[in-house]
Amino acid sequence: MNAIPQKTNVLVVGGGPAGSTAAGLLAREGFDVTLLEQAQFPRYHIGESLLPTILPILELLGIREKVEARGFQQKQGAYLEWGSETWALDFGELSGNYTHAFQVRRDEFDLMMLENASELGAKVFQNVEVRSLQMDGDRPVRAAWQQKAVNGSQPQQGEISFDYLIDASGRNGLMANRYLKNRKYHNVFQNVGVWGYWKNTDRLATGREGDIAVGSIPNGWLWGIPLSDGTMSIGAVMHKNIFNQYKNKEMDAIYSEAIDASPLMRKITKNAELISEVKTESDYSYASEKFCGPGYFMVGDAACFLDPLLSSGVHLATMSAMLASASIISFTRGDVDEAESQSFFENSYRQAYLRFLVFLSAFYDVGRTKESYFWEAQRVTQQDVPADFLKLAFLNLVTGVKDLADIQSDETHHFVLEEMTKRIDDNLRWRQDKKALAGMQGEKLASVRENANFFDSIEGIFSINESEAIGGLYVTLVPTFGLARVKQTS
Numbered sequence: 001m002n003a004i005p006q007k008t009n010v011l012v013v014g015g016g017p018a019g020s021t022a023a024g025l026l027a028r029e030g031f032d033v034t035l036l037e038q039a040q041f042p043r044y045h046i047g048e049s050l051l052p053t054i055l056p057i058l059e060l061l062g063i064r065e066k067v068e069a070r071g072f073q074q075k076q077g078a079y080l081e082w083g084s085e086t087w088a089l090d091f092g093e094l095s096g097n098y099t100h101a102f103q104v105r106r107d108e109f110d111l112m113m114l115e116n117a118s119e120l121g122a123k124v125f126q127n128v129e130v131r132s133l134q135m136d137g138d139r140p141v142r143a144a145w146q147q148k149a150v151n152g153s154q155p156q157q158g159e160i161s162f163d164y165l166i167d168a169s170g171r172n173g174l175m176a177n178r179y180l181k182n183r184k185y186h187n188v189f190q191n192v193g194v195w196g197y198w199k200n201t202d203r204l205a206t207g208r209e210g211d212i213a214v215g216s217i218p219n220g221w222l223w224g225i226p227l228s229d230g231t232m233s234i235g236a237v238m239h240k241n242i243f244n245q246y247k248n249k250e251m252d253a254i255y256s257e258a259i260d261a262s263p264l265m266r267k268i269t270k271n272a273e274l275i276s277e278v279k280t281e282s283d284y285s286y287a288s289e290k291f292c293g294p295g296y297f298m299v300g301d302a303a304c305f306l307d308p309l310l311s312s313g314v315h316l317a318t319m320s321a322m323l324a325s326a327s328i329i330s331f332t333r334g335d336v337d338e339a340e341s342q343s344f345f346e347n348s349y350r351q352a353y354l355r356f357l358v359f360l361s362a363f364y365d366v367g368r369t370k371e372s373y374f375w376e377a378q379r380v381t382q383q384d385v386p387a388d389f390l391k392l393a394f395l396n397l398v399t400g401v402k403d404l405a406d407i408q409s410d411e412t413h414h415f416v417l418e419e420m421t422k423r424i425d426d427n428l429r430w431r432q433d434k435k436a437l438a439g440m441q442g443e444k445l446a447s448v449r450e451n452a453n454f455f456d457s458i459e460g461i462f463s464i465n466e467s468e469a470i471g472g473l474y475v476t477l478v479p480t481f482g483l484a485r486v487k488q489t490s
Ligand SMILES: Cc1cc2nc3c(=O)[nH]c(=O)nc-3n(C[C@H](O)[C@H](O)[C@H](O)COP(=O)(O)OP(=O)(O)OC[C@H]3O[C@@H](n4cnc5c(N)ncnc54)[C@H](O)[C@@H]3O)c2cc1C
Pocket: 013, 014, 015, 016, 017, 018, 019, 036, 037, 038, 039, 045, 046, 047, 048, 049, 050, 051, 128, 129, 130, 131, 168, 169, 170, 171, 172, 173, 174, 193, 194, 235, 281, 282, 283, 299, 300, 301, 302, 308, 311, 312, 313, 314, 315, 317
């Protein structure tokens, strides 16, 4: 194996979906990229349900065909028993866009992504932990690493200097937790996940094999994710206070009580057998105060994390990696200056995150059937997102610039959540009557499309065309990958 170099153009810390996407895109553009990953892949990771936005990312990385051919479970949509509603959601049904995604075993998927980064030219080293960073003022310039002893070799250590750092270290958050100390946990979504793997589940309980099943319970909600090997990942998400109340209870008992509380999951697991240990992870949502600074970009969970209800994790990880790579490429080419590239990244990633955060909160509100502590706790407030941030994230999206700009700060949250809830309700109504949807024309069809575009702008990859530019910049994929300026009209 080659030795870890002493110098590199871009150092990527972490080889999850965020790190491997950034490393691959930058290496393909000719950057000298070194990626250090502390684990040996394939390694276990939670987060198996992907969104259709993974397809354009895989296309950009040149591995869509390979991933399609791998035989991951295809996912055409979601089935939700959410509060008093039943919701069969087909991807692309309202918009005609990408119509599927995948349910993946993350050990296999992440390995494919990491190998692809290496094939695109990144120098990838596994079993190598970045232990510390050396700063020149506010700018990280060198990393100290330690390599585990593998196959009888001695542990090694060394240093590597770099021009840019991409921190893709996930929830470890190398920059945010160790140096910037700027990770802020939201009051909302202070939830805990507990999950396990099952065999012999009823995979057709939702009407269609491959969909993610989601069922709400008084204390939270559960996911059921069917995987291609015939097993199913079943997890429960509940507020941390609910776990505190159960102090003397074993985690396994809390888990099976949650499954029992959901008619949908009871049906799915009726003849099934739990074949793994029960795992748990706090999934409190957080965001760093800054996502980038001189010489560094934080991508994926290293910058921010969101409750898994909408399966947004890998989407935000790969999209932010794309935004950071485009920013570095354009700054290095001299198309934009460093401050502009940082401001573009900061604003576009934060807006993507905030839109999701508020969408989640509105979605939780729709599911609320009774005054249970869990559901109340999912309401986003001014403390979670300042009104100005929220306005910025939703300008041009909620009823047009003027309406939102005119709203008083203390009314912003209420206004945005109400607008969002209205659209979620419309979306549900249209999806429930498939026959009416198929025959829709004229103005009605235009409202359906408008509704679909609204959610695409929240859940999709945005700032990749002129109309969604942020600060006058957007990402271009062709003819070259990078940032472009909106053309001035005279
Ligand atoms: C309960 C739960 C359920 C979830 N469900 C979903 C879901 O269904 N769908 C979805 O899309 N997302 C889901 N997520 C979120 C998803 O797991 C993450 O958002 C996603 O993995 C983020 O990717 P990443 O590349 O940023 O980080 P990671 O995938 O965590 O990768 C970070 C990598 O960095 C490495 N690393 C860390 N520190 C160092 C260091 N110092 N030196 C070297 N390497 C280092 C780690 O070993 C790791 O491989 C869920 C999360 C939770 C908690």
